[in-house]
Amino acid sequence: MNDIELERGAQMKKILFALGLSAVSLFGADNLIRNPEVDGDAWQKEFRVGEGKNQVELTQFVEDSTWNRCLKMTLNNYYISKDGFKSVNAGVMLGGDAKKPGFPCKPDTVYEFKFELKGDAERCMLNYYQWDSKGKAQKKQTKIHLIRPQKEWNVYKGTFRTSPTAKRAALFIQFWGDAKRKNLREKIGQHIMIDKITVQEISEFTPGAAPEKAGPVNLIPAPVFVLGENPVVVDGFKDLMEDKPAKLKTTAEISRSADALRVKIDCFGPVTSDAYSGTGGGAIWKDDLVELFFESKDPNTPYLQFVISAGNGRWMGNGKPGTSDDYSGWKSKVSRGSGRWTAEAEIPYALLGYKQAPADGETLRFNLCRQHPAPGTFDQPDYSKGNRFGAHMMFDNSSVVFGRGSNSDTKRFAILFFGTMKPYCDQALAGVSAGERKDPTVKELISKLDPAQPGIAFAAAAELEKRVRLLRLGKEPFLLAQLKTTKDFALPFFPNELQNHGRLLKIRAAVNEQAPLMLSLANMTALPEEYRVIVNSGWAKQDPSQEWGSMVTGLRSADGTAFPAAKIELRRGVPIRDAETPKHERLLDVLAKVNEAATIPVQPREAGLLWITFDCTDAKPGIYKGRITVLPLNGINQTFKNSRSGGYAVKGASRDFSVELEILPIVLPKKSSIPFNGYVRPADRSGFLDRYDCFMRMVTPWYFTFTYNDDGSVAEEKVRSFLDPQLKLIVDAIRKNPDINDPKIMVGYSVYQVWKKRLLPKKFKSGTPEYWNAWRNFCLGIDRILKKHGVSRKEYTMEIFDEPHLKDFPMEELSRAFAEYKKVMPDAQTLLTSGTLYSLLPGWTEKVVPYLDQWIVHSSAASIPEPRKMFDRFKVLPGKKTGIYICGTNMRQDCYRYYRLLPWNVLEAGADFVSLYQLFPQSMANDLYRIPFGDAAYVLPDTVVPSARLEFFRMGMTDIKYLRLLEKLASGDSKQDREDRDFVRKAAKEVYLVSPHDAGLAGKMREEAIKRILKRIK
Template identity: 30%
Template sequence: PATTDFLALGKDTPAAASTIVAMLSDAENIYLGIRCQEPDKVTAQQVDNGLVIWRDDVIEVFFGPLSSDRQLSQFVICAGGGRYQGYGNESTLPVDYAAWEGKASVGDGFWQAELRIPFRCLAKTGFGADGDTISFNVSRQRRAAKELSTWSRLRESFHEVENFGVLALVDFNAALTKLTGQTGADVADAEAFAQALHDYDQKQQQAQYERLANRKFAVAPVPVTANFAIPFIPEEVFSPVDEITVTAAVNELKGVPIALANLTDLPAEYQVILETKGRYNGKWGLEGFPPEQFVMRQAVRFKDSDDDPGSLRLDPLPKMNQASTLMVLPKEAGLVWLDFDTTGVAPGSYEGRLRIIPLSEVAKWESIKGAYWNRKYTGDMQDIPFTLVVRNIVLDRDPSLPMGFFQAADNELCFKMMIDIGVRNIGLLPWSFRFPVDDKGDIIPDGVTEKLQEQGAIVTQHEEWARKYGVSLTYFIGFSAYDAFGQVYGLSRKPERKKQVWPQWIKALEGYMRSLGVEPERYVIETWDEPHPDKFPELLESHQLAKAGSSRVRLSLTLGAHIMPVDKMASLAPYTDEWTLWSDGYFQRPEHVQLIREQQQRGVLIRHYTCDTSMRSSLARRYRRNNWFGEYHRLDGNEMFHFADTYGGRGASDWKVTTRGGIVYKLFDEYMPSIRYMALRQGMTDVKYLAALRKLAAGNPEAQAFLEAAPRRVVVDFGHDPAMPDIVRAEAVELILKLQAGKAK
């Protein structure tokens, strides 16, 4: 069959240029013929295999996983003929270009590709029979036009396996039987097959509602990394709970997201309360648990794209309103988020009830035998027993790996939310280190400007907050301090003078930070941010000059999608004290990993960073696994861009436009977390459990073997499985309790 219905990535609009895909199969292979119409310019230069092919026009063919050894199977060919093979982030499966074939050619107003992909490249065994199915998609990059398009409707990334289409081998009827168990269907083509699958899904969903026909609402906890896109109706609510028990350690920030589904055909308002057990009404929270360490939040529906009208998801998490009410649309679910801070809380069980009162349903409050005070409620209100078990496990207050967002806090609440998520590295802007100059244009090192005083006040305030909350901070002075310095002093087009004044600025900055009580060991200057390879000679010289200005100054580089070759990184190594490396670019190449290990042995700090600015990114992969990534690669810190959107000023763009990376929302002086914030915090907590186990593991082979394997299981072996961090954390808890019990004997 052939298909031409490609969409622009993240939109419902057709792609600007047509793409035609035709497919065949035999007993061992899938064959694809792809013709890409190109009204503008075909970019076809790359003949070598590897990441370099994305400098061309490319076609990417994706298959979903058939086993747990990969996130997906990816086969890419560019217009120049170069190829790429991948399995999703962090997979260690072998790349074998000899196992599959791809050829490309360029014509007048088009380019085309032919591929042969053996079934054995998708799974070792068990795939290839008539009626077998696999998740499937084809995507395209038009380099000159800067257009990304896709056959399946994807929201943000080509790696959204959950949104892929379905590829059926040979027989649609056999495929339908294997997928649904139905027999006797007469499906003639792909369109009828898709409609049959849609009808089956609709019947399954209707059957779920029918099983709950005697209920008007249903309640169930959901994972922190659930799919919170609208319409939100998670599978868990079709198995509603009658009681809830959650566990935590001492010093844990425990989030409990709870879905409340409206099973009626009309919008409904509910009051949702967590209270102690009482005859009629209880007290706020749980019996014996500090009420000031418990917060109830509700999720707000908010757009996740400004290019895709009507695309919403649950993300902001403000505190519940004064009436503690939640409105839920029919046949959808709302989300309440219970947040417990167990810092300093004694181990034990803390009990209460989660009370759900439907405000739109009839009810009675009747007297018993005419008594005024003795009353009975009759209605649809539900009391769900709720227990928080705080185990005898004490987590560190500090994160295992410090977090940073390249930003500072603008008030104390923001600072508190930052340290709660593991931030210990504070960003300072180099433009504000503006020292006065003399008549010759040389920097006056002990001079003061208004901008400099403002920067000093920021550092002083953060130091005061750090003392109040008992944390130690480091500082990241970036972005691109070398370029920012040149702009501030009007030297960007005066290269020789720039080289003379640059060491003076470095020395002056060192003195000023010392005057604020911050020694060079506690800050780093990011000289260049994601430098282009053409800038390497100037980059190297800027580091050499900075070290000449002060031997104690610590310099950092942030390297992104322009992958720097190992030999150039090695040339910079003697003058570089920290590296912040793009998560998706530097940790899969053996030569880069070797250099990273060599640098760490020298005492150089290695951090990874992601620059994921989309609300649609996977909570499980991008957020919860962020800390796991650092743990697996034995790094010194995790960075993400960024904490709060600052376009036009802090909070100026919040609520007006879709967030461009910020994981908190601001309203006046109040900050509130997002669900993405919570998923990131969950990953930080996961890794704290490993740190707690590590303290007990000396001399215990079982615990040591577990710690060695755990990060790999989460990041590599089961990197596509959202449940794996929970499974590994539960196993860590069992080992901790087992070792503690053994030491107590």
């Protein structure tokens, strides 16, 4: 572990592992920094200068070679006091939005932060800011506080606790020095760079021990309302965008009759528009209106929505495409009073999904919302007039619960209890044992289960359930849980999902999918342990010679169809350093096959990573069930003959965890929907490239060591001795896969640059006729050698330049290299990697584009407006192909954002193929002696081992298989076809461009695509 920070390692580990349970988030652990890698143009909304605004400058810095974007803070000016002393006190706030600094946070809550930093400044300081509901700021130190930047990237981690009144918070990294105090070491021009920033909530609850912070439990009242015989008042409306009271007063009453729910909403203030009085249609959305949202009893319907305008216009929706034309099921009425207008609605219980009037104790989630349009029209947003801008209008939106910009987020809805909430409180208490009630925190939470205080009681019940679960988990000798969105495999590894120990392990896949099941296995004891892991479907008599049955490996469907163990691959995460520096961290990145005994070692009070892949190639659709048996080798077990199963029953240290594999009646293509270039040169002897759909092999120009006559003709086509054997292996491999895409071979990297600077004799002066003749003959010689091995011109492409720099190769030389190549081989293919700066220069379209067949741009450039325009123009030209690539060399790249979203980038940009630098290293000597330098797999003498990073990339490629299949099925011109194609387009944009920070969104979009596909094939 990096010894620079280690706040958590010393203090927190002592607390959190008191009885073997690490920090477990009770609310999930989403990153509160939306743009952690400082990508794109929106970074300025989230990162801003704090305090000395004219002293430092923030810029987005792009590192050479890797094109990695990061945040750079440079010291530009000192503050000069009246008595002439220099000082500096300025820094960067990490977290915020376009309106204000800071991300939303919870009061009295512990957050863990992590970021990378380097620079030439001698020092910088790390603090954090927090703001209360009135905007009052408070600055506090973290325990790291002082950082001494290094020349290379280093990871810094720690924690901070918010105050009981905190609403927003931000990290603050600053320069500070004062000459008057003889403590000014900062120099003009010094800088720091920051990257990969995360801030996540953690919990300090420890099973069997009191929380770290003594004192009463701090509960935030939940938005709970109890509807008895009399109407219940609902008030306290919140602003849509910020957690603060709404500008306009709004109050509501909810009442009930024998067959309907009644809602009355009083909207105080002027009515700006009441033009609409009809039903349905979009005109209503420009008026003063109220919205009533209710949860849906139908799991396939997101919610129920009823809208009433000030003109008594009505609208209905349910979160799905299309609207209803039948408004007869519910009633509305609008009236005017002094300084207010009132909307009343009567909605039958049947319309809300009830078969009869709700009984006492039943619940209904809801939200009540109001929209008020500001007078006039606006060309630009004016947030002094409202909080939402659209159709040249400003709107002020508010709701009962703070929706963080969305009124329809059902997870944030208020809760309505019918009659009483006493049964709910009784049920919460019933599951707590006598021993657990002795826990101080449990005792206090029980005391707050008072139905007379419904908001506190509801919050207490939720906390009680979590607390009891954590107490029980702490007594387990080991924990096993499924990982869904874990994207940081750094040690210490103790993922939040371990709180889900014991729950069903469920995988959903299509035919031909390689379906991953990520598991974390935690050792809760004080000693190292080795765990045998068996995927099985119980005991059965499989051989008539057996007196008693044996364990049946693999899974089984209800009709007895087997999902055999041979198609289930178990790998474990092996820790490896993440940098070739003395100060480095360790990552569970090497996914090595488990040994003959299928065991995985786990250190005491730590967790391991288990990666199980189900090969669903040609599998029969259906639900396959079984269990994962975890057997601690040092635990004590007893076995008993079981006459019912014909096998054995086991009691003791081992545990069985139910697993369910659902294979959908969806057939994905076996080959990737996006051709994949992994920049691989070593010949593949293990079938590894085929497993990951890597379609392109590389031939390096370094092997073509021709000699030349004075006129530039080739005197001898000399080559390195290993070129021919390597070409034979490459050609044999591609001939075994005749259906893979052309071009199948890339000659690269940067053929022209290598030829000019390393292979061409110095006697040739650049730009002379002899020089260009030598270049043409070099290219023709490569072509002849490839042809001799049976490779046609359509099967290979030549990368003329790889990330050329203007200072090394001006436009005239770059374009001439392409033109001379095409002069002698007009039907041969050319490739340029990146070159986005050239595309913005005069002459690009006329001098380069006509000679360029494939253009690969960096992932970041695909989302920058001007290069993206040139990319879009190029890709629609006849015969042109485009690709997107990444080339980061840092092993700490975000598994979700960097790897899984790369194929989404290709889909969003409309590119033809995806390139990942690089699938595995060019040197066979790397083995595990050296860490990957951009490599996504490890090459050993007799095999290739994947990384966790590569598996995330494969998840992304599988996502795109589903989306492309949906596009294919929706190739017609029906309304549903158009909607499905529109969904694919919008999904790609939302996942990659709008919300790349949401690590669960790609999976959600895949599930939506599955739902649409199933609807079509049923």
